[in-house]
């Protein structure tokens with residue numbers, strides 16, 4: 001057994017330990033023991049890292065991102081970039097994500113995510129643990145059906161399966177399963193990407209069919225939802241997480257709390273948006289950054305960090321920590337760290353991830369300073385080491 005001992009302050013996934021010790025079995029890739037100094041049995045001969053003026057944390061999790069392998073924030077480019085190029089750029093993105101402290105990500109719709117996951121699991125290249133939805137589900141003429149293209153071309157090039165009617169929806173879920181998708185992403189409304197559309201997409205019957213079929217296959221469902229109707233439909237259909245979630249109401253928030261539905265507000269993309277000429281767009285963004293976040297606190301919603309970064313120049317993978325900083329502005333630093341570690345792992349359905357705890361996978365990050373005092377300490381320049389499945393990557397220092 002080759003052990004690695006880490007001595008220093010620990011954020012466990014929920015709590016902070018001032019003087020802690022973590023013992024990693026590098027061959028098994030697991031944490032053998034973790035706790036307060038004096039309460040942990042240290043092996044006599046082991047490689048030791050003294051973590052001074054820094055903190056040991058569970059590896060960070062981004063619960064909403066995309067492997068689009070695209071340079072621009074432009075839907076036409078997202079669907080028309082050749083898949084080989086998307087894959088090659090995404091290999092570099094996976095490496096950047098890992099080396100910026102993200103040891104797990106949830107890809108909510110892409111053409112290459114399921115294959116990237118397979119290649120990372122096979123050890124072909126270094127990257128975070130990937131939970132991929134594969135292709136997302138959308139209605140014909142929906143959010144990501146590029147109407148400037150002929151319908152058949154759009155359908156062929158899209159990162160979504162277009163499906164209409166409950167049986168086509170069920171079949172699309174089955175195709176996601178066949179592709180190796182580990183959850184289902186559904187567009188329950190339009191979005192900002194193609195104008196400001198908050199009308200519901202999919203009927204209740206279609207949404208219910210998707211959720212029932214996905215759950216029967218053991219897959220969770222993540223719903224992109226803007227506006228009261230889409231949010232209500234998604235919640236009532238039984239989805240597991242609400243993505244973006246613009247336009248919460250107390251009634252919807254209460255039901256989400258009762259059902260334990262995760263809420264991923266993807267604040268960074270909205271904060272980065274320049275004021276638009278469209279007044280409705282500005283109103284929705286403002287509402288999301290004020291009233292929606294107030295309801296999150298009021299109803300103790302299970303908020304999770306998800307950047308919605310696609311890997312383009314304005315949303316580069318490797319800078320995903322910005323969402324932790326943004327979430328912290330509303331719910332506090334410690335809660336934001338919970339939302340990026342233990343709770344995010346729960347959202348992804350990863351049982352042995354997200355905690356610095358005995359028996360868990362040794363997916364860890366060591367960051368300069370104390371991120372509980374300032375989450376900006378999770379910026380790529382402040383990440384000293386990343387440990388993934390027991391393997392140590394020294395990034396800075």
Ligand SMILES: [Zn+2]
Pocket residue numbers: 064065066108308
């Ligand atoms: Zn997204």
